[in-house]
Amino acid sequence: MSFKIALVGCGGMGRRHAHGYIELRKYFDIVSMAAVCDLHADVAATVADEIGDATGDRPDIYTDFDEMLATADLDGVAIVTSTPMHHIFAIKAMEAGLNVIIEKPMGLTLKACRLMRHASRSTGKVMAVAENYRRxxxxxxxxxxxxxxxxxxxxxxxxxxxxxxxxxxxxxxxxxxxxxxxxxxxxxxxxxxxxxxxxxxxxxxxxxxxxxxxxxxxxxxxxxxxxxxxxxxxxxxxxxxxxxxxxxxxxxxxxxxxxxxxxxxxxxxxxxxxxxxxxxxxxxxxxxxxxxxxxxxxxxxxxxxxxxxxxxxxxxxxxxxxxxxxxxxDITSTLWxxxxxxxSYDIDFRDIDSKILAYEYLDMVDAAESGGQPEVGPQEGMDALALAYALMESGVDGAPVSVEDVAEGRTSTFQDEIDYEMGI
Ligand SMILES: NC(=O)c1ccc[n+]([C@@H]2O[C@H](COP(=O)([O-])OP(=O)(O)OC[C@H]3O[C@@H](n4cnc5c(N)ncnc54)[C@H](O)[C@@H]3O)[C@@H](O)[C@H]2O)c1
CATH class of the missing domain: 3.30.360.10 (Dihydrodipicolinate Reductase; domain 2)
Structure with a gap:
């Protein structure tokens, strides 16, 4: 196992990520979940215990992201917090030299996403979005x-x-x-x-x-x-x-x-x-x-x-x-x-969910190790969020909006208030 990763945000989706990692380990010996982090130590402990019980390797527990970045030996982070923390943690992680896989939506707003895209470009680190349906x-x-x-x-x-x-x-x-x-x-x-x-x-x-x-x-x-x-x-x-x-x-x-x-x-x-x-x-x-x-x-x-x-x-x-x-x-075939x-296929939802998450981790690691791009990177993550936010923007403007204008910040009335509150 060479690629050490930390799971940040151990709520509902974070626990599903843990199950995805457990599924991954059944087939591939490539990724190691070295740490988990949540504001709540007991929430993180539940997830760490499940990983430990299933794989024999219990990740270290953190309640502070910055402390984890400063002390844990990592190659990447999986960011599965509630959405407002996505851009903050992703940018810090990339600037600290780590690759990122992040839950959808990629960021809180398109402005947050543009900051993330810039960080990925300037650091050369992978920013993969765990958009699961297409997989x-x-x-x-x-x-x-x-x-x-x-x-x-x-x-x-x-x-x-x-x-x-x-x-x-x-x-x-x-x-x-x-x-x-x-x-x-x-x-x-x-x-x-x-x-x-x-x-x-x-x-x-x-x-x-x-x-x-x-x-x-x-x-x-x-x-x-x-x-x-x-x-x-x-x-x-x-x-x-x-x-x-x-x-x-x-x-x-x-x-x-x-x-x-x-x-x-x-x-x-x-x-x-x-x-x-x-x-x-x-x-x-x-x-x-x-x-x-x-x-x-x-x-x-x-x-x-x-x-x-x-x-x-x-x-x-x-x-x-x-x-x-x-x-x-090849990867999907192995998992399936x-x-x-x-x-068609007949697999329990929980297992399907885990297999798709396993795929997403391997896609991110492959991009990090090959110097390539993940299937859903900053561009694809922003395209999807821009389309979803275009409905919100058109709703407040009362007129059609260009999806590209939403992506690049030329149309942002709905999101301005959110960006202001977040201080970006
Ligand atoms: N791909 C999917 O199908 C899917 C499904 C559900 C959720 N999601 C996404 O996953 C993300 C998490 O959703 P959820 O349902 O798990 O929410 P949740 O509220 O259950 O979990 C979020 C966790 O993040 C932790 N957290 C928040 N701020 C933190 C911080 N500063 N430091 C450390 N931990 C912090 C919280 O304590 C909580 O445990 C969201 O972005 C959501 O959109 C994706």
């Missing part, structure tokens, strides 16, 4: 099918995520209710949708959107009610200053309805809300001149489906005939039990 083998297959022309020329995409949190705080994490902490389902979850749309359809030029915070009065409910499938990953985390049942003021946007124009000429409709009482609607399709692609839910293992104008349907292994060159890369050409 799902079924999303790789979907992309291969679109690239091969299986639905002809893509005309438009529908990405509709309409559901109800029943006025609960998203993921039972108070920071997700706060605008100044990059909260709100359309942003915190929407950056995944944005990345997938860009991954499948290419660059986005402009966005027009309407946004709202329909439900500012939220309740902190237990994760077992809010997201039962992830509850056991969040049961150790601490919520300073709040208890279950407390009212929480949501300042973040909870509903965003956007229309996107892609550089290819395709149109996208991205709808995100967790304030839909009595209606739940999930649609992820791309329609083209030769049919409609029904995208599988990320990390479900389900096969994509193509439906033609005459109603005929292609799914499962028949899809593979349309992409004779499609095969999973040797699979090369698959059209």
């Amino acid at each position: 799902d083998p079924m999303n790789r297959l979907t992309r291969a099918l679109i690239d091969a022309g299986a639905i002809g020329t893509p005309y438009f995409a529908l990405d509709i995520n309409v559901g109800s949190s029943d006025s609960a705080v998203m993921h039972s994490t108070v920071w997700r209710a706060k605008k100044e902490q990059a909260g709100g389902m359309p942003l915190d979850a929407g950056v995944h949708n944005a990345d997938m749309l860009l991954y499948l359809l290419g660059r986005a030029d402009s966005v027009f959107a309407e946004t709202s915070t329909f439900e500012p009065n939220r309740i902190l409910r237990p994760m077992s009610e809010v997201a039962p499938g992830l509850a056991d990953m969040y049961n150790h985390r601490k919520e300073d200053g709040y208890s279950t049942g407390d009212m929480v003021e949501q300042t973040a946007v909870d509903s965003a309805f956007g229309v996107i124009r892609f550089s290819s000429g395709a149109i996208g409709q991205l709808m995100m809300t967790d304030s839909s009482h009595g209606q739940s609607l999930d649609v992820s399709t791309i329609s083209g001149s030769g049919g409609t692609m029904y995208r599988p839910r990320s990390r479900s293992g389900e096969s994509p489906r193509i439906v033609r104008n005459d109603g005929s349907e292609i799914t499962g292994d028949a899809l593979l005939d349309l992409v004779p060159d499609f095969q999973l890369d 039990n040797g699979a090369r050409r698959i059209s």
Whole structure:
């Protein structure tokens, strides 16, 4: 094992990273988790114990990032704190000579991201974004099918995520209710949708959107009610200053309805809300001149489906005939039990999640050791966040916005207040 890494932020997603690392160690002897860091020593200890029990090597525990940087012997850090700390820790780490893998969204705002991009360029250190959806083998297959022309020329995409949190705080994490902490389902979850749309359809030029915070009065409910499938990953985390049942003021946007124009000429409709009482609607399709692609839910293992104008349907292994060159890369194949050409898979969500995280770590280490770029680096991380924030910016401007203007800071009305509060 040569590459020593520290995990910073050991809450819900941090614990999932620990499981990803444990999965990685089952197949590869390349990365060593030398330290874990969280503001709460007991939160960090839970994660350190799980790593120690599974691998025999318990990471050292820190509660102070700066102290860890000064004393631990590291090659890289995985930054999985709540989003406001992303740019602060990433820049410090790169300036200290470490490579970085960071959770999505890459940064709090695009200004924070530009500072991170500059730090990566000036230090030559890797800044990889752990954007996980695209790494799902079924999303790789979907992309291969679109690239091969299986639905002809893509005309438009529908990405509709309409559901109800029943006025609960998203993921039972108070920071997700706060605008100044990059909260709100359309942003915190929407950056995944944005990345997938860009991954499948290419660059986005402009966005027009309407946004709202329909439900500012939220309740902190237990994760077992809010997201039962992830509850056991969040049961150790601490919520300073709040208890279950407390009212929480949501300042973040909870509903965003956007229309996107892609550089290819395709149109996208991205709808995100967790304030839909009595209606739940999930649609992820791309329609083209030769049919409609029904995208599988990320990390479900389900096969994509193509439906033609005459109603005929292609799914499962028949899809593979349309992409004779499609095969999973070596790392994904190893993690997916040797699979090369698959059209679906049946693996427990927890294991899928861990396998994708293992892939992301290896992608970062490979970039660090080869001097190359990770699959999702500063540019891709910023592109996805710029698209998600473009909905917010258009929502306050009441006019279409250029996604590039959002990325490069020429359009920033919505984010200015956040940057001001963060002092950047
Ligand atoms: N890729 C995905 O599917 C996915 C899913 C969930 C979360 N995330 C991302 O992961 C990040 C963390 O989300 P979460 O749900 O785990 O939140 P969380 O609140 O459960 O965990 C954040 C942890 O960071 C710690 N932390 C905060 N400030 C710190 C500091 N200064 N020093 C050390 N530790 C500090 C907190 O104590 C907490 O334990 C967010 O950026 C979120 O958007 C990604």
